[in-house]
Amino acid sequence: xxxxxxxxxxxxxVEKRTLSSTKVQEAIDQIVNEVTQAITKMxxxxxxxxxxxxxxxxxxxxxxxxxxxxxxNQLEGCQKELNVALSKYLKLLEKSFNPDISKAYRNVxxxxxxxxxxxxxxxxxxxxxxxxxxxxHECGESDGSYLKSSFQEMYGxxxxxxxxxxxxxxxxxxxxxxxxxxxxxxxxxxxHSLQFVEILTNKGSKDExxxxxxxxxxxxxxxxxxxxxxxxxxxxxxxxxxxxxxEFVSSTQWEKLSEExxxxxxxxxxxxxxSPLNVAISAGFQGLPTLLKLTMVxxxxxxxWQAMKQLPVPIxxxxxxxxxxxxxxxxxxxxxxxxxxxxxMPCGHAVSKQSIMxxxxxxxxTFKCPYCPSEAVASQCKQLHx
Numbered sequence: 001x002x003x004x005x006x007x008x009x010x011x012x013x014v015e016k017r018t019l020s021s022t023k024v025q026e027a028i029d030q031i032v033n034e035v036t037q038a039i040t041k042m043x044x045x046x047x048x049x050x051x052x053x054x055x056x057x058x059x060x061x062x063x064x065x066x067x068x069x070x071x072x073n074q075l076e077g078c079q080k081e082l083n084v085a086l087s088k089y090l091k092l093l094e095k096s097f098n099p100d101i102s103k104a105y106r107n108v109x110x111x112x113x114x115x116x117x118x119x120x121x122x123x124x125x126x127x128x129x130x131x132x133x134x135x136x137h138e139c140g141e142s143d144g145s146y147l148k149s150s151f152q153e154m155y156g157x158x159x160x161x162x163x164x165x166x167x168x169x170x171x172x173x174x175x176x177x178x179x180x181x182x183x184x185x186x187x188x189x190x191x192h193s194l195q196f197v198e199i200l201t202n203k204g205s206k207d208e209x210x211x212x213x214x215x216x217x218x219x220x221x222x223x224x225x226x227x228x229x230x231x232x233x234x235x236x237x238x239x240x241x242x243x244x245x246x247e248f249v250s251s252t253q254w255e256k257l258s259e260e261x262x263x264x265x266x267x268x269x270x271x272x273x274x275s276p277l278n279v280a281i282s283a284g285f286q287g288l289p290t291l292l293k294l295t296m297v298x299x300x301x302x303x304x305w306q307a308m309k310q311l312p313v314p315i316x317x318x319x320x321x322x323x324x325x326x327x328x329x330x331x332x333x334x335x336x337x338x339x340x341x342x343x344x345m346p347c348g349h350a351v352s353k354q355s356i357m358x359x360x361x362x363x364x365x366t367f368k369c370p371y372c373p374s375e376a377v378a379s380q381c382k383q384l385h386x
Contacts, residue, residue: 006096009089016085020078027071034069038062096289104291116141122277124151147269154265161258166195169261179268187264189224190257192216193231197240197248206235279321286317325386331355331370342384347374356381 041058116139123132124147132148157168173180173188180188196217200209213232221228230245237243247253263273272279294313298304314335327342328335329352336342340354349371351359359367360378368375 006089006092009085009092013082013085013089016078016082020082023074023078027069027074030069031066031071034062034065101288101292103295104288113141118277121147122275124148125271125275127151127155147271150265150269154262157261157265158258161254161261164198164254166191166198170195172265176264176268180264183264183267185260185264186224187257187260189217189220189227190260192220193227193248194253194257196231197234200234201240201249210235283317283321286321287315290315327352327384327386329355342386343381344384345369345374346376346380347372350384353383 038058038061042055116135120132120136120139120141123129123135129148129152153172157172160166160168170188170191173191177188192212196209196213199205199212203209217228217231231248234240234243234245234248237245240246240249266273290313294311298308326335327350329340329342331351332355334340334352334354336352340352342350343353343356344350345356347369349369351370355370356367356378359370361367364377364379366375366377
């Protein structure tokens with residue numbers, strides 16, 4: 001990865017700088033030591049008996065020692081190594097962080113209102129409500145704040161959870177009970193479980209905790225036969241943090257539950273748990289180096305970058321940005337598109353539409369499957385939908 005190369009180059013610069021600094025200090029210390037010794041010799045000698053020959057002899061001896069040490073040569077060598085490492089690092093930085101990212105830009109028609117709504121909802125999603133309001137006011141998009149109240153409710157619940165208050169979260173989960181079940185979410189059970197543990201540990205009332213469990217955990221018993229007995233076992237321990245069930249009082253339980261609440265809250269709203277703007281920028285950041293290299297290749301071959309309907313090379317932006325299946329024709333090695341969809345042959349093998357047209361030579365004649373002895377006609381092939 002480029003970041004690893006940058007880190008290695010930076011470490012080399014730091015190493016050379018440290019070495020250079022050490023050498024400089026050693027050279028200075030050696031020069032100071034020689035000069036100090038020469039001065040000491042002069043002071044120890046009887047000034048009355050010192051003549052010009054004695055004085056010249058000490059200075060000549062000092063000069064000879066300094067020439068032997070050759071401090072300038074040492075410093076020049078260290079400085080040269082440092083300059084070489086620094087020069088390579090700067091070139092690598094310039095290559096990795098090309099400031100002219102406009103080369104990878106493609107003319108795409110966007111509706112300004114759509115982009116403004118995405119930005120406004122990003123601010124609200126991050127809890128920056130004042131900033132979102134200012135943006136909506138300045139861009140004049142009245143529809144940009146339609147999710148504001150929903151995210152205000154979500155952040156109100158999260159703030160209450162930070163204060164170890166689960167009531168708002170429990171009320172929201174009860175109101176959305178059916179939708180949580182449709183999502184196969186255990187959020188409501190986890191909230192009641194955490195409330196049960198809070199009653200047991202903070203109030204120290206086992207009777208109250210047991211009554212809460214009967215009222216709120218009982219309805220989940222038939223669906224979660226493994227979780228409920230473990231919670232009930234907490235009743236026999238006076239110190240849960242020293243019991244086999246210490247995980248229930250861990251602070252990470254609150255953090256994980258907050259993350260799950262955000263995920264389910266956004267899901268019920270019909271929104272992704274991650275900001276679309278964040279996702280787009282992160283994916284673009286990962287794909288930008290490849291796009292910049294591609295634009296240079298396209299320019300060298302005198303092709304029109306803006307006219308390309310499909311990228312000629314794959315861009316690896318990580319599995320976290322892959323939201324749907326991708327079919328690559330095993331014959332032509334090309335990714336499928338609306339114009340060239342995947343087709344299922346009668347034998348069960350799948351190739352692209354263009355492959356079938358080439359194999360059948362755009363006629364009704366039979367052709368052999370490229371992967372098995374079966375034969376087929378183009379009209380027998382069916383389009384696959386992922």
